[in-house]
Amino acid sequence: MEEIVRRLNAEYGFNLSEEEIKLIAQQAEEAHRLFRPLYEVDLTDVMPMMKVDRRKGKE
Amino acid sequence: MKSLDLAELTISEASAQIRRKKLSPVELITLFLERVKELNPILNAYVTPTAEQAHADAKAAEREIRRGKYRGPLHGIPFSIKDNLATKGVRTTAGSKILSEWVPDYDATVVERLKQAGAIILGKTNMHEWASGGTTINPYYGTTYNPWDLKRIPGGSSGGSAAAVAASLCLGSIGTDNAGSVRNPASFCGTVGLKATYGRVSRFGDVPGTGGFSTDHFGIFTKTVRDCALVLRALAGHDPRDPLSSEEKVPDYSRSVGKKVKGLKIGVLRGYIEENVSGEVKRTFEEAVRLLQSLGLKKEDVSIPHMDLIPAVQTATSRVENASSLVNHLRARPRDFSPALLYRHIQSLTIPATTYVTAQRVRRIICREFDEALERVHLILTPTTPIPAPTIEECQRGYLEVDGKRVALQGLSGSFGTTCTIPFNVTGLPAISVCCGFSSLGLPIGLQIVGGAFQEGMVFQVAHAYEQATKWYERKPQLPQA
Numbered sequence: 001m002e003e004i005v006r007r008l009n010a011e012y013g014f015n016l017s018e019e020e021i022k023l024i025a026q027q028a029e030e031a032h033r034l035f036r037p038l039y040e041v042d043l044t045d046v047m048p049m050m051k052v053d054r055r056k057g058k059e
Numbered sequence: 060m061k062s063l064d065l066a067e068l069t070i071s072e073a074s075a076q077i078r079r080k081k082l083s084p085v086e087l088i089t090l091f092l093e094r095v096k097e098l099n100p101i102l103n104a105y106v107t108p109t110a111e112q113a114h115a116d117a118k119a120a121e122r123e124i125r126r127g128k129y130r131g132p133l134h135g136i137p138f139s140i141k142d143n144l145a146t147k148g149v150r151t152t153a154g155s156k157i158l159s160e161w162v163p164d165y166d167a168t169v170v171e172r173l174k175q176a177g178a179i180i181l182g183k184t185n186m187h188e189w190a191s192g193g194t195t196i197n198p199y200y201g202t203t204y205n206p207w208d209l210k211r212i213p214g215g216s217s218g219g220s221a222a223a224v225a226a227s228l229c230l231g232s233i234g235t236d237n238a239g240s241v242r243n244p245a246s247f248c249g250t251v252g253l254k255a256t257y258g259r260v261s262r263f264g265d266v267p268g269t270g271g272f273s274t275d276h277f278g279i280f281t282k283t284v285r286d287c288a289l290v291l292r293a294l295a296g297h298d299p300r301d302p303l304s305s306e307e308k309v310p311d312y313s314r315s316v317g318k319k320v321k322g323l324k325i326g327v328l329r330g331y332i333e334e335n336v337s338g339e340v341k342r343t344f345e346e347a348v349r350l351l352q353s354l355g356l357k358k359e360d361v362s363i364p365h366m367d368l369i370p371a372v373q374t375a376t377s378r379v380e381n382a383s384s385l386v387n388h389l390r391a392r393p394r395d396f397s398p399a400l401l402y403r404h405i406q407s408l409t410i411p412a413t414t415y416v417t418a419q420r421v422r423r424i425i426c427r428e429f430d431e432a433l434e435r436v437h438l439i440l441t442p443t444t445p446i447p448a449p450t451i452e453e454c455q456r457g458y459l460e461v462d463g464k465r466v467a468l469q470g471l472s473g474s475f476g477t478t479c480t481i482p483f484n485v486t487g488l489p490a491i492s493v494c495c496g497f498s499s500l501g502l503p504i505g506l507q508i509v510g511g512a513f514q515e516g517m518v519f520q521v522a523h524a525y526e527q528a529t530k531w532y533e534r535k536p537q538l539p540q541a
Contacts, residue, residue, distance in 0.1 A: 004409050014393045014405065028406040034371045035410070038417045041365065041424065048419035049273075049426060051303060 001025040001032075065094055066227045066535045070286040073230060074132040077124065084124065084135030088117035088179050091137045095181060095228050098538060101209070104223040106142055106200045107150050108182035113137070116179045123177070132289045134177030139229040141217050142183040143190055144277075145264040146170055153266040154186040154216070156199050156395045157388050167264020168298045169233050169277055176293040181229050184219030190235055190269035191381075191400055192216060193243050193476040194454045198397050202451060205248060206536040207502055211448040214244030214476065216269075217278070221248040224280040226538055231290050232280040237270035237377055239444075239480025241278030242492040246443035246505025249494045249534070251287045251522070254278040256512050257487030258305035260291075261298030267384035271377030272303075274484040283532055284493060284523040288312035291515060307513050315516035320524040321355030323517070326436035328482075330366035335478045336445045337461045343504045344442040347495040347525065351440075354524055361432045361439055365425050366482070372425065373481040375410055375418035382407035422485055429486045433511040438521055441479045443492040443505030479507060489515045493522045494531040503531075 002025040009016045016024070076082035092110050099105050120135040140146060143153040145163040147170075152158045166174070173180065185203045187195050195203040195218025203218040205211040206226040213222040217234025221244030224232050234241045236254040245252020254276045262277055269275070279294070281287045295309045327348060336344070352358050382389075382404050389408075393401055432439065446461055449468070453459040458467050468475050483490040488509050495506035506525065510518040526532055 001409065005405065008405055008408050012390050012393065012408075014389075014401070016405075020398075020402070024402045024405050027402060028409045031374065031406055031410070032414075035375055035414050035418070037368060038371050038375070038414065038421050041368070041421050043417070043420045043424075046420045046423055048416050049422040050419060051273075 001029045004028075065090055068227070068230065069282050070132065070136050070230045070289060071283070073136060074134070077135045078129055080124065084117045084120040084179065085114075087135060088113055088137055088181070091181060091229060098226055098228060101204065101539060102206060102222050102226055102228070103201045103203045104184055104219045104226065104228055105139065105182040106152065106185045106219065109149055109180060110182075113179050113181050120177055120179065130177035131293070133173065133293055136178050136231065137181050137229045138173055138178045139181050139184045139220060139223045139232040140170060141220050141232070141234040142186050143235060143266040143269040144170055144233060145266065146180070146183065149183060151183065151266060152200065153269050154188045154190065154197050154200060157392050158266065159199065165264065168261035168300060169294050170264065172294050173233070184217070184223055184232060186219055187216035188397055188400055190216040190237060190240060191403070193239070193474050195219060195244070196451060196454060205448050206538055207249065208448070208500070209539075210450050210452070211502070212247065212451055212454055214247035214444070214448060216240040217280070218244045220280050221245055221250055221252065224248070224250045224282060225536060230282070231286060234278050234280060235265060235270055235275055236278040236484070237275040238373060238474065238484055239477040241280065242443050242480050242490060242505065242507060243476050245280055245492040246503065247448035249503030249531070249536075251281045251284055251532075252278060252492045253287050253291065254483065254490050255291060255295065255515055256305070256489045258303055259295050259307070259489070259513065259515065261301040261304045263298055263300040268381060268388065271380035273380060274373065274377040276484070284491070284519055284526050285313070285316045287491070288316050288519045305513070310516055312516055312519055315520040316523045318520045320521050322357070323438065323521065324357045324359065324436040325351060325521070326359055326361030326432060326439045328439050328441045329360050329362050332441050332479050335475070336442050339498055340442045340445060340447070340504055343496040344506060347506045348440060350528060351521070351525060354528060356521070359436060361436060363425065363428045363432065363482075365421065365428060368421055369425060369482050369485055372418045372422045373485050375414050376422065376485070378403070378407040379410050379415045426486050429482070429488060430511070437510070437517060439509040441507045441509070443479055443507040444476055445478050447498045447500070447502035447504055483509055488512060489518050491518050491522050493526055495525070495529070496531060497534070
């Protein structure tokens with residue numbers, strides 16, 4: 001995770017200190033642990049919840 | 060009318076008097092502005108009062124009403140607006156340093172509709188930085204204080220709006236709710252707070268980066284349920300400028316207020332909510348459920364199989380959507396976010412697209428499970444917040460004691476204060492908070508009533524019946540003199 005944060009730091013120009021990079025990486029790892037159970041759900045035939053915003057065309 | 064009476068006044072009462080020409084909008088607005096001048100230095104509810112414009116608008120309203128052009132129940136009624144809703148010609152900061160001097164040249168649709176209804180805007184209210192937290196301890200615009208106890212937070216992120224209504228610094232306010240930001244402060248300040256069905260109220264004019272595209276809602280603060288129904292009628296309806304706003308017809312919600320509730324079925328939501336709620340809130344909530352049963356409502360328990368995944372779905376969804384609105388600010392002025400918020404946005408940039416889409420798929424399952432539950436019961440009930448308002452000190456420390464256990468206010472699964480509210484940001488279902496009693500320290504406790512999609516009428520019906528049976532809303536905070 002630290003590598004990802006370093007890459008973002010360079011790309012966005014956040015100018016983060018080493019200490020900040022470590023802290024953000026640690027917090028991000030914790031957040032990613034929260035997401036793990038999402039991948040354990042059986043999602044066969046389940047479409048994402050997204051509204052495709054199209055309107056009926058002229059007839 | 061004496062200044063003291065303002066604490067007792069509601070929109071319905073004021074508008075009845077204005078309509079009969081027994082109360083002048085100029086007189087009413089002048090009294091409210093005097094009260095704002097007196098109490099805002101204590102509460103810090105408003106960040107930008109707009110007294111001059113409010114006086115001018117009140118005079119115009121009075122002229123119109125005298126000429127016989129009465130616009131309806133919001134004509135001449137004082138409102139405030141959270142500072143992440145665009146207001147034409149009035150600074151709109153979103154509680155941020157970056158937008159500290161931004162003056163929009165357009166109104167959010169809800170602001171436009173309030174103005175069309177004749178409401179008078181008294182100013183912009185304080186909020187959590189970028190609406191990204193639940194305390195309204197703002198590093199740039201100061202802390203808003205809870206009118207019930209000045210050592211405590213009003214909740215957030217719409218804390219200024221809730222404090223303003225609770226302290227009668229206006230009669231209604233508009234906020235936003237991405238994870239509970241209307242219902243949480245309504246609960247902490249003892250007001251009514253409604254988040255309608257997703258799409259019921261246009262979100263055009265929301266400052267980007269103050270909520271997820273699919274989880275954020277505009278919401279309403281009032282003193283009573285009847286008032287809330289009046290305001291929603293004025294704000295709701297399709298808006299071509301918000302492609303996700305609904306074309307569902309807007310009913311006259313006032314007709315639901317006062318309808319009999321006997322025979323309706325309520326479901327008490329079980330699951331992780333119960334485990335997080337303090338003993339005192341649990342007892343107060345159970346008493347509220349018993350009261351509703353005594354009014355003839357039938358109760359059953361409701362379980363949602365994938366309930367435990369709601370915090371993960373909410374976090375992945377709202378953080379990714381929010382970060383996508385902020386990338387330009389993050390590149391240009393990263394150090395103009397407070398450090399904790401900057402770190403959180405950088406974390407959001409690490410969330411893979413696959414996680415976001417997986418969360419949206421799990422979200423569909425959760426929505427289906429709630430829809431199925433709402434086929435068995437008419438409404439779902441939960442406490443609004445797991446605890447009453449914590450102290451400012453506890454929030455700054457980051458943890459508090461709940462029933463002898465140490466609880467982190469911001470944990471892995473998001474903010475502790477949003478435990479009960481986020482299921483309805485994920486599902487987009489309408490949810491209201493009404494006061495259901497007071498803690499041993501005299502702090503308000505909220506009851507959350509949730510309906511099926513576009514069933515706001517039924518939500519109002521039951522919330523009003525509860526409110527009238529208990530009259531908790533008649534209790535007012537004792538405010539110090541400036």
